[in-house]
Amino acid sequence: MLEKNTQYRDKKTMLELVDIEPKGGPINQKNVDTEADLLGRPISAPIFISGMTGGHPETLEINKNIAMAAARFNIPMGVGSQRAMMEKDSLAYTYDVKKFARELILIGNIGASKLLVYDDKSVQRALDRIDADMLAIHTNPGQESIQPEGDLNFRGVMKRIFEVSRNIKQPVVVKEVGNGISKEVAASLNGHVYAIDVQGAGGTTWIGVETYRNKSRYGNAFWDWGIPTALSVLEAKSAFKGPVWSSGGIRTPKDVVKSIAIGAEICGMAKPIISSERSAGSDGVYLFLSKLITGVRNEMADLGFSSIKELSNAKVSFREPLNSILKQRRILKQK
Ligand SMILES: Cc1cc2nc3c(=O)[nH]c(=O)nc-3n(C[C@H](O)[C@H](O)[C@H](O)COP(=O)(O)O)c2cc1C
Numbered sequence: 001m002l003e004k005n006t007q008y009r010d011k012k013t014m015l016e017l018v019d020i021e022p023k024g025g026p027i028n029q030k031n032v033d034t035e036a037d038l039l040g041r042p043i044s045a046p047i048f049i050s051g052m053t054g055g056h057p058e059t060l061e062i063n064k065n066i067a068m069a070a071a072r073f074n075i076p077m078g079v080g081s082q083r084a085m086m087e088k089d090s091l092a093y094t095y096d097v098k099k100f101a102r103e104l105i106l107i108g109n110i111g112a113s114k115l116l117v118y119d120d121k122s123v124q125r126a127l128d129r130i131d132a133d134m135l136a137i138h139t140n141p142g143q144e145s146i147q148p149e150g151d152l153n154f155r156g157v158m159k160r161i162f163e164v165s166r167n168i169k170q171p172v173v174v175k176e177v178g179n180g181i182s183k184e185v186a187a188s189l190n191g192h193v194y195a196i197d198v199q200g201a202g203g204t205t206w207i208g209v210e211t212y213r214n215k216s217r218y219g220n221a222f223w224d225w226g227i228p229t230a231l232s233v234l235e236a237k238s239a240f241k242g243p244v245w246s247s248g249g250i251r252t253p254k255d256v257v258k259s260i261a262i263g264a265e266i267c268g269m270a271k272p273i274i275s276s277e278r279s280a281g282s283d284g285v286y287l288f289l290s291k292l293i294t295g296v297r298n299e300m301a302d303l304g305f306s307s308i309k310e311l312s313n314a315k316v317s318f319r320e321p322l323n324s325i326l327k328q329r330r331i332l333k334q335k
Pocket of ligand 1: 053
């Protein structure tokens with residue numbers, strides 16, 4: 001599916017409509033510190049790798065290559081849905097990347113609707129089996145609605161998310177898969193989960209993936225359905241008191257810098273990481289991350305920000321139509 005164009009067609013992240021006011025004149029890159037932290041642990045840049053794969057013997061190599069590159073930069077990584085290993089324990093090794101990268105901050109993954117099937121103990125066991133530090137619960141109604149065998153039973157899912165979050169040891173982040181999270185959904189998660197990972201519109205569309213996979217008649221009509229990433233971050237920040245992560249279509253150092261400036265804690269990426277892994281293995285991912293982090297440092301230097309904390313307090317302005325949408329939705333930048 002990677003060789004197909006499964007990116008949004010007419011919709012962008014809206015990060016292109018965010019402008020950052022420079023803090024002063026440019027500064028020397030040597031004086032820029034990109035270090036951030038997650039769960040009280042330092043990470044070398046406010047970047048993480050979104051969950052993608054696991055469950056098939058071939059995916060061990062991919063997860064291992066990504067994990068080793070992530071560990072070299074000390075940035076967190078997610079695995080793909082752990083459903084396969086929950087159904088068949090013998091597949092757990094395909095997610096078990098900490099044996100190659102002991103210090104990695106690892107994020108487990110399960111679909112929200114699967115929480116109606118699995119009890120809290122099974123979820124806990126799946127996380128402990130791979131020594132995960134967090135759990136990402138993904139919501140993907142857009143994707144499910146295009147799949148012929150899609151699971152459209154979401155009744156009771158919110159209650160299960162709250163229960164799991166309360167009962168497991170690891171902090172929970174609720175993520176989308178590329179359609180974004182609204183302020184209404186963010187408000188309903190407030191106080192129940194640790195973080196929201198918006199995975200908004202502008203990058204990979206799973207409606208697009210399923211349209212190719214299933215030659216769906218409806219897929220094209222909904223291809224671009226979703227809340228652009230920048231808007232989704234601002235929506236979530238306006239209603240949710242915990243950390244909000246920016247993701248979905250993050251591709252460049254500028255995307256990262258703008259995401260932090262509008263209040264995201266960290267930024268996630270999926271497609272560019274798997275593409276670089278497929279083309280050049282762990283070294284490919286390493287090179288991609290190296291260029292990205294250097295680019296973030298350069299951007300920050302040009303704008304006069306010496307730390308991520310300073311950047312997160314940047315003054316920003318919004319171009320149209322983002323500005324009007326934020327007004328219509330009664331959303332202001334929240335720090
Ligand atoms: C190959 C691939 C597999 C993915 N598998 C999962 C998954 O198992 N669970 C999940 O929560 N998201 C999954 N995603 C979605 C990503 O985590 C992310 O939300 C989405 O791709 C948008 O980010 P991007 O624009 O950087 O690709 C997958 C994405 C890709 C590209």
